[in-house]
Amino acid sequence: MTVTLLPMAEPQDAVCCTPLTRETIDAERAEDLARKLKALADPTRLRLVSMVAASDGEEACVCDLIDPVGLSQPTVSHHLKILMEAGFLTRSKRGTWAYYKLVPGALGQLSQLLDVTASR
Amino acid sequence: MTVTLLPMAEPQDAVCCTPLTRETIDAERAEDLARKLKALADPTRLRLVSMVAASDGEEACVCDLIDPVGLSQPTVSHHLKILMEAGFLTRSKRGTWAYYKLVPGALGQLSQLLDVTASR
């Protein structure tokens, strides 16, 4: 039996580390970065991330996200899935409810990649 | 005659100031932020921004961008236009050449919007 501790520690994809403006980004890293940015580049998904971030414990139930967003339940589910696959949220089910939680350093890491002067 | 000094100081659209995670973003600001992120959420455009940023004076000629990117000239022009309309680049023509230049605080401002902990 394998004991898997801390599955939340992300594989930390190739996007890591050197900011956009320090040296020319290579095609592969550009692909990765673009994937993450694309996940965030939608008004509904930005609102979802923001609402989750503003919730208690940076965690929110899907049922509380649908009405404020004003879209159908399948659409909200779809957006949450995209945010999860991009590494910005994690999901945990409790009973019939699903709770989405902010991945701690995810936004910060992306933020630092965009600019050197902003970080440090 | 009007004397226009420092036309580079952007109108500073509504995206400004409060980071995503501080309080719930409203629909209008989400729309604006998404527009900017979408402009950056493409591997080719990321490479273009990066290449311009790495150039002398953070400025590059279109003619020097086409080959490294490996796409047709119209496509590169198209991407540069999108980056310009989103406020990340400015264009200045000198002779037949067109030079695109990084807008000084643009990436940093976006970066700070994504996260509080990364900035400051």
Added chain:
DNA sequence: TTACTCCATCGACGTTTGTCAATATTCGGA
């Protein structure tokens, strides 16, 4: 003027995206 170069715009195309209604799945309670 003519010819050539650099770049932007146009029109067309296949692909991706955001959305919904309908359906499936999973769980808790009667």
Added chain:
DNA sequence: TCCGAATATTGACAAACGTCGATGGAGTAA
């Protein structure tokens, strides 16, 4: 065990997107 509630998945469709070849416009040099 059967039912209702909360989510996820599927299928469909219009709109937006990334790309190209062809064309247009503006500058330079003969």
